[in-house]
Amino acid sequence: PVPGPAPMIQVKEPQQYKLKNGLTVMFVENRKLPIVSASLILDNPPISEGIKAGLSSITGSLLGKGSKKIKKDDFYDEIDFMGSNISIGASSAFAQSLTRYFERTFQMMADAAINPNFTEEEFTKERDILIDALKSSEKDVSTAARRVERLLAYGQGHPYAEYTTSGTVNNIKLSDVQRFYDFRFRPNNAYLVIGGDIDFQSVKEMVKKYFAKWKPRPVASSPIPKVTNPVSTQIDFVNMPNAVQSEVVVQNTAYLAKKDADYFSVLMANSILGGGGEARLFLNLREDKGYTYGSYSSIGNSKVTATRFRASASVRNEVTDSAVVEILNEIKRIRT
Secondary structure, X not given: OOOOOOOOOOOOOOEEEEOOXXXXXXXXXXXXXXXXXXXXXXXXXXXXXXXXXXXXXXXXXXXXXXXXXXOHHHHHHHHHHHOOEXXXXXXXXXXXXXXXXXXXXXXXXXXXXXXXXXXXXXXXXXXXXXXXXXXXXXXXXXXXXXXXHHHHHHOOOOHHHOOOOHHHHHOOOHHHHHHHHHHHOOHHHEEEEEEEOOOHHHHHHHHHHHHOOOOOOOOOOOOOOOOOOOOOOOOOOOOOOOOOEEEEEEEEXXXXXXXXXXXXXXXXXXXXXXXXXXXXXXXHHHHHOOOEEEEEEEEOOOOOOOEEEEEEEEEEHHHHHHHHHHHHHHHHHHHO
């Protein structure tokens, strides 16, 4: 059959306002399903954790386990009863439920995010879980590669170059978690996005009721070093005798923000180069050469620091050099 016309995508402009504490609220009404969702996004700058790398990870794992008013088990039981979904991390929170349960779900998300119940017992448990996970990945080739990539790209002292070890986790105390939360989880650097089967007036009333008392204060940050690329192509090896295949990565850094005029052009170029199964890297290294299960590329964006362009493939050890050559050829081809 002949395909029909492409559907028209209609994205509504959100209604937007600010609370006195600086929290930006955005709302879009959508009555298609009896569901409402709320996302809290903290627009925090990157921060160096130094000898306590892993602090944000542990803080995130301790959030969402009840609040000062509701014990963890009671919190989970009520969420299950309503069939709701609440998750909270170090820089975000999310809630979704049926319309009839949304106010209570929203209240519980706000309470758990603003009044977390950090206990020594939960802290010890989450710290041990993280250390066990780190120990199990010590000889993992891809984990080692990711660490080295970031360190080479950003340089020592940059927040994005840091990685977590058992040693840095053991430096963290519960008081560090509380301090990190206090100086990062703040309304004056946050967006609350609500959408679904609810009206704007009800949203305003709920937001005022559960978020207006959240107090603003300065958000902790640290200097971000300027990022530069090597003058000429630099080849770096990490020898891992247990590796059954090689992690090959060609990368550099670039300053690319969403507001830049060529942002979408860059995304399109990356899609052609390595955006999926029909892209040039995949067709060359997998379909033509049979070196790998897949080869891809990506580029991020950042308004505060450099981002990475990265082309990669996991290949058989004996074709490592050939894979490097082909990736570089494809990058040169799309550039020229």
